[in-house]
Amino acid sequence: MLMSDIKILVVDDSIVTRETLESYFAAEGYTVSGAETAEEAELRLSEETFDLILLDIRLPGKDGLTLTRELRTRSEVGIILVTGKQDEIDRIIGLECGADEYVSKPFNAREILARGKNLIRRVRKQRELEKKPADEPVLRAIGTWQLDTARRVLIKSDRSESQLTEGECQLLLALKTHEGTALTRDQLMDRIKNRTWNATDRTIDVLIGRIRRKLSEDPLCPQVIVTVHGVGYLLSSVAENSAPEEGVCESL
The missing domain is CATH 3.40.50.2300 (Response regulator)
Structure with missing residues (x-):
C-alpha cells in the first residue's frame, strides 16, 4: 500500500x-x-x-x-x-x-x-x-447479549444488532476476559491498543457510557457493566435480566 x-x-x-x-x-x-x-x-x-x-x-x-x-x-x-x-x-x-x-x-x-x-x-x-470471506462468528456472552468479535457487533436475543467501534470492542473484550473482576481505568486503557492518554483522560468513562447505551442499560442501575467505586469497572457474571437486589443500584 x-x-x-x-x-x-x-x-x-x-x-x-x-x-x-x-x-x-x-x-x-x-x-x-x-x-x-x-x-x-x-x-x-x-x-x-x-x-x-x-x-x-x-x-x-x-x-x-x-x-x-x-x-x-x-x-x-x-x-x-x-x-x-x-x-x-x-x-x-x-x-x-x-x-x-x-x-x-x-x-x-x-x-x-x-x-x-x-x-x-x-x-x-x-x-x-x-x-475477506466471513469466518464462523466467535460469540461471547455479554449479559443476555452476544458479542460477535469478528464483526464487532452486539446481538440481542431478538437478533437485532448494535455496531461497536474498535475501542468499544477492545474494552468490552478486556472486561469479558476478566469477567467478575474489577479493572482500574489504567488497566483498561492499557488494554486498548494504539491509545495514548494522560491522567485526566476520560476516554474509558466515555466508552463505558457508549457501551451501556448500546446494551440498553439503565444508567442509574447498570447490571452488566458495573461501576466499582474507588476502583473502576467490572463485567458482571449475573444475567442482564436478573433482578437486582434492593440497594445495589449505583448512583452515577
Whole structure:
C-alpha cells in the first residue's frame, strides 16, 4: 500500500490551521484534501473514500459534533477531533458521538501524526477484514447479549444488532476476559491498543457510557457493566435480566 493511496480530509474554517495540518500529513506522503465547512466536507465524502478526517469542533453552519454523529452512523472512517483548550466538554461529547481521538490546539506535530497513523492502520485493517470471506462468528456472552468479535457487533436475543467501534470492542473484550473482576481505568486503557492518554483522560468513562447505551442499560442501575467505586469497572457474571437486589443500584 502506497502512502499516497491513503486519503486524509482536514475540515477547519481557519486557513492557517487547515494548511498547517495538511502540511504535516502531506510531508509524510499522504494524499491530503481540505474543506472549510461541514457541508463542503460532506460533498467531498460523497465523492471520495477517505481513511481519516481531522475535524474541527467549532465550524460555521453545521458543527463538528453534529458531523461526527452523522458520519458514525454510516461509516467507520477514522475521526480525530481538533479542539481548543476551552473545549473540554465538547471534546467529551465528541467522543460520545463516536470520534476516535482528539488533539488540542496548539498542535504537537509528532503527537498528531502518531495518532493519525495509528488510526489509519486500524481503519485499513478493518476494511481488509470486511473484504475477506466471513469466518464462523466467535460469540461471547455479554449479559443476555452476544458479542460477535469478528464483526464487532452486539446481538440481542431478538437478533437485532448494535455496531461497536474498535475501542468499544477492545474494552468490552478486556472486561469479558476478566469477567467478575474489577479493572482500574489504567488497566483498561492499557488494554486498548494504539491509545495514548494522560491522567485526566476520560476516554474509558466515555466508552463505558457508549457501551451501556448500546446494551440498553439503565444508567442509574447498570447490571452488566458495573461501576466499582474507588476502583473502576467490572463485567458482571449475573444475567442482564436478573433482578437486582434492593440497594445495589449505583448512583452515577
